[in-house]
Structures are given as structure tokens and as C-alpha cells.
Amino acid sequence: MGMLPLFLTFFVAIFAVTSKGSEDSIAHQIHLLRPQSGSGGGRIPGLSCLSWRLGVETNNIIGWSTVPEACEGYIGHYVLGSQYRKDSKVVTDEAIVYAKSLNLTKDGKDLWVFDIDETSLSNLPYYAHHGFGVEPYNATLFNKWVLTGKGLALPDSLGLYNKLLSLGIKIAFITGRPEDQRNVTATNLKNVGFHSWEKLILKGSSYKGTTAVVYKSAQRENLEESGYRIVGNIGDQWSDLLGTHVGKRTFKLPDPLYYIS
Ligand SMILES: *[C@@H]1O[C@H](CO)[C@@H](O)[C@H](O)[C@H]1NC(C)=O
């Protein structure tokens, strides 16, 4: 007896004070994660759009045709703001770490698959004028945009592309763009810095009507049958990364603008 209980009481009191503080701050953070409602039970604006975007990126929300109308502003701010860039950079930084870790054979057969739209080239100038995915897809208007050849380079993807080339990895673009857009696509890629490639594969007429999963799987199978090893595969759609012959590792870039099966 004597000193010890006194000391313990003192210690417990100190602990209670500090843990009260950290509980408060954790409670505050958890509070922010509560779905749908704020302090007075009111809706937190934007929260459901963030959840929708997360659902889309994780492939839980599939088969959607347009961005929910209520999320136009949210998605617009996301893609034009810094978060889209940060989210993209996390992906490409990780891809670079992975690529550097590879034991490459250096026989010219190590290959990395890139999708094009919203992976290599950005169509944001088009989507900014068409409701950031809220307007239903209009093939006539979108193809007209593609034919301008004014797609922008996605800067972090271009960085990954250059890094892979410097490591001796070959690049294959596999895109759902149709064969008749080959020239404009090649020119657009070169103009924004994607200067060379091993393969540029566009969707031939024999694949018209097939899903991206089926078409892209078949193209990757062809590549492997010609002796290439697909060491990496990057795309903005899950249909770039699912199916067969997907590669040793896949990387999903953010894209809350549209869904392709
Ligand atoms: C790297 O690959 C070569 C050729 O396949 C193999 O001989 C070597 O053991 C590998 N090295 C490591 C560290 O895996």
C-alpha cells in the first residue's frame, strides 16, 4: 500500500485524459464515414457520389450506362481536379515499382499491354462538353471527336510508358477503337509522346459486337502465342484486365466517366 495505489490512480487519470482526446478524434473520423447523414441527420452532399465512384472503381457497380445525373458536378470536379491525377499516380507509381522488380529476360519478348482511351489518351475535352458521362453515349459525336486526333496524354501513364521502354519492356496497345481509326490514333499517340510501340491492335470488323473482355482476351492470347510474355497490363476498364491471358499483373486506372463490358 502507500505509494503504489496513488501512483496508479495518477497514471489512470492521465491515461483517461489522453485516451479521451484520441477517442474524440477517432469518433470524429468515424462520424465522417457514417453513410448518408450529417450531424443533424441531414444528407452530406457528395457522399453518395463518392460511394458510387468507389463502387464503380472496385467493379461492384457494373453494367451502368451513364453517370447518375446528381453526380455530374462531383465527377466533373474529380476528373478536372487534383484527385484524379493523384489516384492515377498511385497506380503508375506502383506499376513502376513492380516493373523494376521484374527479372526480365531481355530477349525482346517482355511485353506490357496498354489500353488507349482513358489509359494512354484522355478524352476529357470531349467529356467536359458532354456532361462528364451523364449524357448517354453518342457514337457519332464521340467518333467525330476521336477523328480530331486531339486526345491528351495522361501524364502519369506517359511516365510509366517511358519507364517501361527504358527497362527494355515492349509496348502493345490494345484498343476497342475500330480499325478505321488506326491512322488518327497512331498520329494522336505520337503527337502526345507515345512515340513507338511493338503492336497497335485495333478492333477489327470480325470482332464487331463482341465485348471488350472477349476481344481483348483473344488479342492477348495471340500475343502470347507469338512468344510474348505479358508482364503487365494497364487499363481504365475492368474489361481491359479481366478474361484470359491477362498478364502477370494488372493495374486499374480510375475512370468514373463510362463503363465498357
Ligand atoms: C532470372 O531469369 C533467368 C532466366 O529465366 C534465370 O536463370 C534466373 O535464375 C532468374 N533470376 C532470379 C533472381 O529469379
Ligand SMILES: *[C@@H]1O[C@H](CO)[C@@H](O)[C@H](O)[C@H]1NC(C)=O
Ligand atoms: C448524336 O448526336 C447527334 C448530333 O447532335 C444527333 O443528331 C443524334 O441524334 C445523336 N444520336 C443519338 C443516338 O442520340
Ligand SMILES: *[C@@H]1O[C@H](CO)[C@@H](O)[C@H](O)[C@H]1NC(C)=O
Ligand atoms: C493511313 O495512312 C497511310 C499512310 O500514312 C495511307 O496510305 C492510308 O491510306 C491511310 N488510311 C486511311 C484509312 O486513312
Ligand SMILES: [Mg+2]
Ligand atoms: Mg479505356
